[in-house]
Every structure is written in C-alpha cells, then in structure tokens.
Amino acid sequence: MTGQLRSATLGIAMAFTGFAAQPALADSGGVSFWLPGIFGSLAAVPVTPGWAYSTMYIHLNEKAGAGQNFVTSGGIPGSVTAGLKAHADVLVMGITYTSAMPVLGGQAGFTVLTAPGNIGVGIDATLTGPRGNAISGSATDNRTTLTDVFYQGTLKWNQGVHNELVYITGNIPSGTYDSSRLANLSFGFPAIDAGAGYTYLDPKTGHEFSVVGGLTYSFMNGALQYQNGIDFHLDWAASQFVSKNVHVGLTGYYFQQITDDSGPGAKLGGFRGMSVGIGPQIGFMIPMSDGYQGYLNIRGYKDLETENRPNSWSTWVTFSVSPAAPAPAATKPIVRKY
Template sequence: MTHTKRLMIAASSILIASFAAQSQATEFGSPTTAAGVFDFGTGFMPPVTPIGNFSLRIAPYSADSTRNNSGKSTLPKFSLDVLSISLAFIKRTNYKILGGDFGYSAVLPYLDMNLDLTTPPGGKIHGSQQTLGDLQVAPIIIQWDIAPNFGINAQLQIQAPTGDFDKNAPINAGMNHWTYSPALGVTYITSNKIELSSSFQLDFNTKNKDTDYTSGIEYRHEFGIGKIMDAWTVGLGGYYYKQLTDDKGPNVPADGNRAQTIAVGPAIAYFKPGLPALWFHVYKEYHSRNRTQGTSIALRLAQSF
C-alpha cells in the first residue's frame, strides 16, 4: 500500500482532534479553538468504511507567561496547565457534493485545567476545573482526491457552548458562545517523498451573553513539512495564529485585544496498514501578543473500522 493510501486511511485524527486544548476564549487571552491540530495528512480524509474512523488525542499545554500587545509578560507569576483528552469520530461516504466525497465528524474533549497567577501588589488567584469542554461538529466535509499524491478537503466546523462556564470563575472549560469555522486542508507529496501539508481556518464568534463580550475573527494557518521514510513521516510542524478584528464589549483596550502567536517544533507520524495510525509533536510558541505563550504537546491515535 502506498504512503498516500495509508494517509487516507488514518488522517482523520488530524481532521477531528481536540479543539479545546488551550482552555478559554479570545476574551480571556487564548484562541477559541485549539491550535496544533493539523499537520501531516491534512488534505486526506480516511476512506469509506462500514462504520467510520475513531480517534483519541491527548494534548497537554503549559504556559508560564501571558503577553501584552508589545509582547511583554504582564504578570510577575503566571502558570497555566491544560490537559485535553478528546474522543473523535469521522465518517466519509460515497455521496457526492461538488465532485467530492461528503463526510461529517464530531469531537468531544475532556479538560483538566489549573491556573495560578499573582497580581500586583501581591494578590494570588487559583483556579482549576476538570470537566467536559465544548462539543464540536463538522456537519459537512467535502474531500477531493485530485491525484494519488494530492488531496484537498473543505469543511464547516461548529463549536457549541456545551461546556461549563461561570463568568466569575478564574478558568472555564466552556466558551459560552457559538463559533463557526470554515477550514481548508491541503496535502501534496512530491516525487522524492517530501510531504507538504497545510490547513487554513477562520473562526467567527458570537457574543458571550454572560459577559456581553464578542471575540474578534481569528485566522489560523497550520502546517507540516516532512520526509516520508517507509511507514514514518518525520519533519517540522507548527501554526501561525492571528486575530484579524478587534474584540467588542466592556473594557476592550485601545489595541482591540488582538491576539497572535507563532509555534514550531518537531513532528512525526506513523502509518502502517492494519495498525492504528500515530501522530506526535512538540510545539513551542513565540512572539505572542495579548495571550498566553507556552508549549503544546500532542499524541494522536486513529483507526478505521
């Protein structure tokens, strides 16, 4: 079996892994949907199977600073640790839309979060929560297999406010607003077995009615560049995240509270017929603005049935 076919069998955990790894909405200084989900195999859905594809993603995220609009640390002591464990399902069908295969997916994350910070002149805040996060569904995914080494898919993701939220709590598993995210995934494999994968996503957020706050439109470009060596793909991955429009609501700063960051690090993937597929990466964030800056680690496993 070619490496491209292995990608098609197992790539669903890239398409539908956790979208809540970084705890809270943009109004609290973190992306609404999690970054670091899409790397190798982004442009391929798994093939049509009787049941579908299931995946598990375990993703710890740790940050020791939160940065202002100039990129400077704003608190003398800050610590955020989030463990996200997500179960996901994706189904590809033979039904055709716009010349591509129709599919759909769902993701449910469980979050274990701990926050500690010190505010001048010495106040201390601690928060923790262990609960389910917001449910995310993609009611429509369209997969175009342009060539054996070239795949493209488009999807609409919807994140529902099903997770716990308390406007007076220091940390929350839920966003307390809806998010609509169109996304495009592309994978191309060269003749010398170099894989180039990218995803492009926009997040459109509704108002948080408890805080009267609306987070701005968010853009994310995630990527994976690697060398295919038999069952393994080894290389670099990462993401560029930038908020495109200002937040709206009470106490929004003059800069609009626009967040951004860049992350990069080693990434590997393993695809072998008959065995679960595996992805692993370690990404370090740099040049963060109006949000946390930390390190994201993720392990993903997927299997079609």
C-alpha cells in the same frame, strides 16, 4: 516507495483533522476558540470511507509575565489582570463518518467530538473590576470538567499528487462553563470557523506538505459581555516517509487576530493577538486485522513569538483506528496459447 504508501495514508489522514480543545479563556484571556496546530500532515488527503475513531491527548502550558494584561472572569466579569499561568490536560474523543457517495465531485466527512480534562489557572495582581474598583492580589483555580461538543464537516478532492480541502467547524456549548471560575474548558459562547487547505503527497518519493488556513467568528459571551474579534489562522506541516509505515517532519502555525474585541467587558480595547509556533512530529502506521488500521502520531509546538497571548508549548499524542484501504487487485498472468 510506490502506490503502497498512497493506500496506507488514506486510512489515517483523519487523525490530523478536526480536534480542538483548550483552556477556554477566550481572546479575553489571550486564548482563542481555535487552537493553533489542529491541522497537520495529510490534512487534505481523502480517506477510506466508513467510520473512524480517534483519541488525542493534549498537554498545554501557557505563561504570561506580570507586564502582560488579560481580561478574565473568576467571579468578576471583565476584570483586568496582570500575569497569567495556565495548564491543561485533555483527552479528545471523536467519531468520524466518511461517505462513499461523492458530493460535488469530492469526498464528504463529518466529525463529532468532545473531551474531558483538567485545567489549572493562576493570575497575579488584579488591577480593575468592571466598575473601575481597584483590586489586588492573586488567585488560582483548578478544575476537572468537560469541553464543549465540537463538530466539523469536510469536503476533499484528489488529483494525483494534489489534494484540496474545505471545512467548517464550530461548537455547541456543553453547559459546563462557569463565569465564577477561572478554570474552564468550555467557552460560554458559540463560535464558527471555516477555511480551506492543500496537501501535496508524492507516493513515489514520500514527500508531503500540507497547509490549511481559516477564519473564526465568535459570538458574544453573555456572562462577560465580551466578544472576541475575528481570527485568522494558518497551520502547516511537512514530512518525509522514511518507510511505508513511518514518517517524520516539522509542523507549525501562524495565528493573527484581524478585528478588535468588543463589548462592555472589553476593558483592554481591541486586544488583537498573534502567535507563531513550530515543532517536530513523527507518525507510525500500525497494521490491524478485520479491515482496519491504526495510526500513532506524536508532535509538539513551541511559540516563537506572541502578542497579547500567553507564551505556550504543547504536546499532542494521537491514536486513531480507521478503515484500511482495499488491497490492490492481483494481476492475473497472461497465458499465451500457440
């Protein structure tokens, strides 16, 4: 494979970045602001400037046994429960603008997105309320609602097969958070995340490897009087282009909370979470007319190990439409006159 692979990948790299929507139980429910697996293959590769549109369907299942405790809301701010089940189906919709004007020698992009979806949550054996009152039994909640509004800014650089990325992302609370409900797709607090990444992409061999790491700072959830600790996350992906339009590979993540949860609602103390996950992926580039191209990516993740977080598996289906890379200029034949 040659430079055709390079040109084709430029227009679809944004399909792998900037999408975050999840059951928003916060670290207090064993789930963080950052959804591990957001970044994938080609994360740091610069793209063709212009407007791009992406949709991402995410199905997420989480389960924690009765021996694992979590702080939840559900009308009892700061209550501690033993056992938790959750599922979510969301459709993330995002718009990205990539500037043709260099910024600090790199390529700047900005994404805004949100997602409607359905979330269901079940808990067993509520143990204590915020005033120490003993409560027992189980509760379930199911809700179709809207996530927060998410934003992300990126800067990308390219030097041959090496590509670098820095990013900052956060949320604007949508107002749909309800502390009296177990099921929420919004957070009830703002958060900010920043980090850097690297992609190795060799158009000649079709080899690709990407890794992105970052830190998340969450503000206080006023309804629960609970503030999540600082989280560290590392997303990675490796793939092989088996043809100009198809690549296959593996993706994975490592998540570790590095400071304690805090606030009057932090009934379980520091409650630092950790998870490690891995899964397969396949991607298809779809030629389109009028200077645009499509991209379809399917990937999944399964937790291999968790601590203070539910065990989860998830399925991701992404489809994006973005500007196609310009076709290489035709080389004029050399005509010699004697």
